[in-house]
Amino acid sequence: MADTVKSVAVQDIRFPTSLESDGSDAMNKAPDYSCPYVTITTESGLQGFGISFTVGRGNDIVCKAIELLSHLVVGRDINAILKDFASFWRSLTSEDQIRWLGPEKGVMHMAVAGIANAVWDLWARKENKPLWKLLVDMEPDQLVSTIDFRYITDALTKEEALDILKSMQTGKAKREQELAASGFPAYTTSCAWLGYSDEKIERLCKEAMAEGFTRFKMKVGSDLEDDKRRAKILRQTMGPDNLLMVDANQKWEVPEAIDWMKQLAQYKITWIEEPTSPDDVLGHAAISKALQPLGIGVATGEQCQNRVMFKQFLASGAMQFCQIDSCRLGGVSENLAVILMAKKFGVPVCPHGGGVGLCEYIQHLSVFDYISVSGSLDNRMTEYTAHLHEHFVSPAEMKNGCYVLPQTPGYSIEMKSSSLASYVWPTGQVWQKLIQDGVYKLN
């Protein structure tokens, strides 16, 4: 029976995180974690919630882009959408005039993510399952039918994707039980933002270890001597066996990245994340090759614009850790495409978390990856940061440094109505006070 989409509403939600220097790194000095918050409602009353993610100014541009796309959703039958999700998704990415603004990248693709994620949330709620469970329980045929394979068939055909999923059917129930018992391994980025003092880094690292974390990420790239000092503090605090990753947030030129990392290798670095431009596949391949003898892998992906770029990174040995992003790629189904390509090329998926809502999202993707695709926890870990979880109805939960398997139906992104009211830009109470006090101004 048809159930028409009645409305696609979007709110501009922002948090004044720059006041705390949470999230500061070599390229993002003062982010205000923000999201366009999408609510899709059908005639029968079904709802789905979705976000995209930005770091402040320009969040309204993504909201506008979502409004521009909404005419492609409103008035359609939600059951027809779910029956052929790949075609629905392509109608969003390939509208014949709007496509010029991308294609499939930047603002417009983030807008697609906001809408697509809301449809997936609705789908999971409709089936009364958390999103990961919806995906895990889908027949391989149906799962693959949600993916648009355009531009990736030279690396992964629909048939190869099916074969991967079918070959992993055995053992799914056991892997689900394992994760239900122990959770999915995480690492924390909350100890070592660039704006933090040495004392704060040491204290936060100790606290995180007490909570069960064994994997830590540090921001680098502004000053080499400073990076060495902070890496030394972290390595001494965490001991020799725990994992240390570093993140340059695209600060370097290709040769500079290689030179800089040679200087940090002594601290036993698992990966260097975003050493240079996120668009530079061949540059990352050169860095990977140069750092391989030092045991340092290259990680990237949080600003990798779409599956076509991931295809090239994976196929050319330009990434040793694949960091999918739930809001920069066009939502769940494009992430599924990348997860399947990563499996084919033998690269572990370690999703990008942090910001607002990203941890809530990626836990579902990692759990699906383990149960249905990779079947391995080797070199797999999902980012965790401690910020802003209090605004969600069903926030991500950690136990012993692992994500606890989400149980609530949906994609875990519904926000509390009190948070929406307080943080909607620029009329929410929190923003009105900050503007009145002269701390912020209307752009």
Add this chain to the structure above:
Amino acid sequence: MADTVKSVAVQDIRFPTSLESDGSDAMNKAPDYSCPYVTITTESGLQGFGISFTVGRGNDIVCKAIELLSHLVVGRDINAILKDFASFWRSLTSEDQIRWLGPEKGVMHMAVAGIANAVWDLWARKENKPLWKLLVDMEPDQLVSTIDFRYITDALTKEEALDILKSMQTGKAKREQELAASGFPAYTTSCAWLGYSDEKIERLCKEAMAEGFTRFKMKVGSDLEDDKRRAKILRQTMGPDNLLMVDANQKWEVPEAIDWMKQLAQYKITWIEEPTSPDDVLGHAAISKALQPLGIGVATGEQCQNRVMFKQFLASGAMQFCQIDSCRLGGVSENLAVILMAKKFGVPVCPHGGGVGLCEYIQHLSVFDYISVSGSLDNRMTEYTAHLHEHFVSPAEMKNGCYVLPQTPGYSIEMKSSSLASYVWPTGQVWQKLIQDGVYKLN
């Protein structure tokens, strides 16, 4: 003496070109050529005009993005901006919150182009020269100082760029005289859009030959037998020695592109343009390799998002013709970076024209390229389409299939005030009538 930027104004200008099926191709069925039209004004009364380019819906999103960026321009001294243009440009592309929305791609980069192009127009008017002449007369040091080399130094350093420019100083005056006498060679895309009948194609091809054109481009990719029939008509009409290029506008998968072009090779094709995703460097490299024995080159660039992507295309043999775009790259200086990289890698630059205003822009870039960088016309030709030139104060002019050297000061993009009034969306008279008549509706 300081001369402060007083205002950055933007207008949403759209033309109902879809009513004529001008510009129809395999991916863009019905474009309405459009542009955000930027006017920069200083306290002393200097003005500069700039556009970005879209194909209709979403033009307002780019306008909004220009408004978002305008706070980085208003209040600054225009003379300080011109003295260190590269730093000014980076302040637009790397604003620490806004950068997340790209970086340097799609909507936000098109917005940067609109602003940067307006500043370059102002600069040329201030010097009372057409833009190409401003560039040609600049000392190599100054020219190079306008370019942001971030993320391309592994392919081209500032010093290498300087060496290229210095080595080409000899003969500049002679090359300028040559172009003043004969113009810059063009090819036409106006004969063979997908929506045109066979009779119309033949008639337009004959008319273009009578005007002096010897190079023609045809749209392909929807139906192989149809493409063969149309290529045959064109090849028969133009004769065996004139050049025929074809353009698939990203329609194909990588293996599909190779198979399809093998079928068209009999019509003696100079290049296949945009065979697949504009993001797929390695895919284009595979297609280039497969088609090389057939004498078919790969051309791409009109949707190549920035200099980092061009760097990879050029360095990896993925493009044999480099199609810079004046509005998708972030304006003149990023185009200079690509022109210089193309020189280093020995790839001819054949800019993307058409739409609205693109021909007005690219003539300047091609002329500069020949006089100051490449010094060669081999395999160089600049796209020309016949649409919408009547709206410009100093439109591009053709003579014997060549662009006539522009003489008016500036970057040739100022529009007639009557055109602005008629075509501003949605309040212009033309749009009001189309909306009243039910031909168009407000989104």
